[in-house]
Amino acid sequence: MxxxxxxxxxxxxxxxxxxxxxxxxxxxxxxxxxxxxxxxxxxxxxxxxxxxxxxxxxxxxxxxxxxxxxxxxxxxxxxxxxxxxxxxxxxxxxxxxxxxxxxxxxxxxxxxxxxxxxxxxxxxxxxxxxxxxxxxxxxxxxxxxxxxxxxxxxxxxxxxxxxxxxxxxxxxxxxxxxxxxxxxxxxxGATGRAWLTALADPAIGTALGLIHEAPAHPWTVAELAAKAGMSRSHFAARFSELVGTPPLEYLATWRIRSAARELRTGNRTIASIAAQYGYGSESAFSHAFKRVTGLAPGRYRRQAGLA
Missing domain, CATH: 2.60.120 (Jelly Rolls)
Incomplete structure (x- = not known):
């Protein structure tokens, strides 16, 4: 990991x-x-x-x-x-x-x-x-x-x-x-206040690795904290301090970025990718995708040459 x-x-x-x-x-x-x-x-x-x-x-x-x-x-x-x-x-x-x-x-x-x-x-x-x-x-x-x-x-x-x-x-x-x-x-070290330098922190680096490895998993702050060996409150504060965003916000953004890679490297439907990452509808996924990437999923795929 x-x-x-x-x-x-x-x-x-x-x-x-x-x-x-x-x-x-x-x-x-x-x-x-x-x-x-x-x-x-x-x-x-x-x-x-x-x-x-x-x-x-x-x-x-x-x-x-x-x-x-x-x-x-x-x-x-x-x-x-x-x-x-x-x-x-x-x-x-x-x-x-x-x-x-x-x-x-x-x-x-x-x-x-x-x-x-x-x-x-x-x-x-x-x-x-x-x-x-x-x-x-x-x-x-x-x-x-x-x-x-x-x-x-x-x-x-x-x-x-x-x-x-x-x-x-x-x-x-x-x-x-x-x-x-x-x-x-x-x-x-852990002074950079961005996810890249947060990797130097063993506990937060572990949590980042878990999110990256299984972005579709329904992670909770409590579960990530337990995996990192920290209390929920301490973990949430430490994660936000080092990474710059709260754990679940980072998770939501990483899911969209992972979905973007699926869109540009395969030919699965947008609806199936949305479902894989926990979105109840294609429209909800499209809204979240555009908020993170600035493009709707269909347009992003077309620009990647996979339409």
């Missing part, structure tokens, strides 16, 4: 926009806002990463960073260097290739790989809304140890095109992303 894995599965996360950047000398690139989240890893040298709402952060060899809010950002050799737009730098770029911002024959001062992750639009807020603008995992941090092997393989696989390299890089990017999220959870 792994609540983080449950969420990533719910989001149908797909990697895209993978690129390797090699740069030297004074350089800076500005990137427009992007959908969902973007992961970066420094495979050599160092550079600066900047995004709105946080101070510039210097990232060096072995560091990873996660941009989680869709805001524009910059990579540079120094925050004061005027930036070229990424549309100009990456003109003619082929997915999975290398872009060099350096004089011919020079050794790069920075080697950075980046990978964007597209999430299911209706459910993306589950993760995106609880991430800060920038998560930085330094190579020297305790949590970075588990990432080093994956970065070593990324360095090798992105240095030259080989058979099956794109698939390996995609899998490695997923591994690094999960490790960065783990690092963020560990660093925040």
């Amino acid at each position: 792994d609540p983080l894995n449950d969420v990533l599965a719910l989001l149908d996360m797909r990697s895209a926009q993978f690129a390797r950047l090699e740069a030297t000398g004074p350089w800076a690139i500005s990137f427009p806002g992007y959908q969902h989240i973007k992961l970066g890893a420094v495979l050599g040298g160092a550079c600066w990463v900047e995004t709105e709402g946080v101070r510039p952060v210097r990232v060096a060899d072995g560091d990873c960073y996660l941009l989680g809010n869709g805001r524009p950002y910059r990579l540079s050799s120094d925050p004061g260097v005027p930036a070229r737009p990424s549309s100009e730098v990456f003109s003619g770029f082929v997915e999975g290739g290398t872009v060099r911002v350096a004089p011919a024959g020079s050794q790069p001062d920075a080697v950075v790989v980046g990978c964007g992750f597209h999430l299911d639009t209706a459910n993306a807020a589950v993760l995106v809304d609880v991430l800060p603008p920038l998560v930085h995992v330094p190579a020297a941090s305790d949590e970075a140890g588990a990432i080093r092997t994956a970065l070593h393989m990324l360095r090798r696989e992105t240095a030259a095109a080989e058979v099956g390299g794109a698939l390996i890089v995609e899998r490695l990017a997923h591994i690094v992303l999960v490790q960065v999220l783990r690092s963020h959870i560990a660093a925040q």
Whole structure:
């Protein structure tokens, strides 16, 4: 029972926009806002990463960073260097290739790989809304140890095109992303006041896992509290404090998000999915679904290409 894995599965996360950047000398690139989240890893040298709402952060060899809010950002050799737009730098770029911002024959001062992750639009807020603008995992941090092997393989696989390299890089990017999220959870502990960091709390993490594992079950606050080994009142207060919503409200929202995945990955009728998750009528389900996702179930399914 792994609540983080449950969420990533719910989001149908797909990697895209993978690129390797090699740069030297004074350089800076500005990137427009992007959908969902973007992961970066420094495979050599160092550079600066900047995004709105946080101070510039210097990232060096072995560091990873996660941009989680869709805001524009910059990579540079120094925050004061005027930036070229990424549309100009990456003109003619082929997915999975290398872009060099350096004089011919020079050794790069920075080697950075980046990978964007597209999430299911209706459910993306589950993760995106609880991430800060920038998560930085330094190579020297305790949590970075588990990432080093994956970065070593990324360095090798992105240095030259080989058979099956794109698939390996995609899998490695997923591994690094999960490790960065783990690092963020560990660093925040139970102080983040959002479900992601609530996973660090053994009792509340257990309750979240139960809800994720069996969202159709008619959970009560008392039953969840007993499974978590807490009194009903203490559990309700602790859950609301850490997750940001009361237990049954979180359960109701998770049911809708689970139903959304059923809608986009299968061909069962809306009525049968509504019944599975405890709704007495299709209209009641449709009302709840639209409140959570912003779309009626039928329209959501059509947009997912499953009508």
